[in-house]
Amino acid sequence: MMNKKYAAQEELSVGEVSSRSGLPVSTIHFYESKGLISSQRNNGNHRRYKRGVLRKLAVIKVAQKTGIPLEEIKQAMSQLSNDKTITAEDWNNLAEQWRTDLNKRINQLTRLRDILGSCIGCGCLSVDECKLFNPKDSVAVNGPGAYYLDPNVHLGDE
Incomplete structure (x- = not known):
């Protein structure tokens, strides 16, 4: 009314x-x-x-x-x-x-939710290798930082 x-x-x-x-x-x-x-x-x-x-x-x-x-x-x-x-x-x-x-944000958040317990986002914040999601430190070529948190960075075989 x-x-x-x-x-x-x-x-x-x-x-x-x-x-x-x-x-x-x-x-x-x-x-x-x-x-x-x-x-x-x-x-x-x-x-x-x-x-x-x-x-x-x-x-x-x-x-x-x-x-x-x-x-x-x-x-x-x-x-x-x-x-x-x-x-x-x-x-x-x-x-x-x-x-x-x-939809991109939803997919990113879903992906982060699913790896949250076992990963800090990789780049691994000074860890040389992440056996779970960054074997042989392959993400290091992108520079420092948590690259799994950046939807604009392509991460090889994903």
Whole structure:
């Protein structure tokens, strides 16, 4: 049931956006400073947000919960007009953009979960050889560090 107070309003104050979105005012201001959302100033120099900002904030919250960095969220959402309310089709397009990356992250986390008890990520952090996952220190050619934690590094026979 829609709250009658907000039903006829085209623009909302930051307090109303906070109340409706469940986000603190400081978070709304932060998102605005990062270019994820925008507002206009009224004659009293107070911020006013279009109603569509509520859906944008919901999308931002969902995307962040899946681990998508704010810069990637900003890039994806920059395709949408600031005045436009995000539609189901818009959401599907955004989700599709993020799906491949999310699948890579899921696979990486699954792999790390499965070796967590027996491996510290290899490169072996000063150990010359890891008989379990890095026999003959084959990952050493990549330099120092925990290379099994980096999804951008190809590790030979994997």
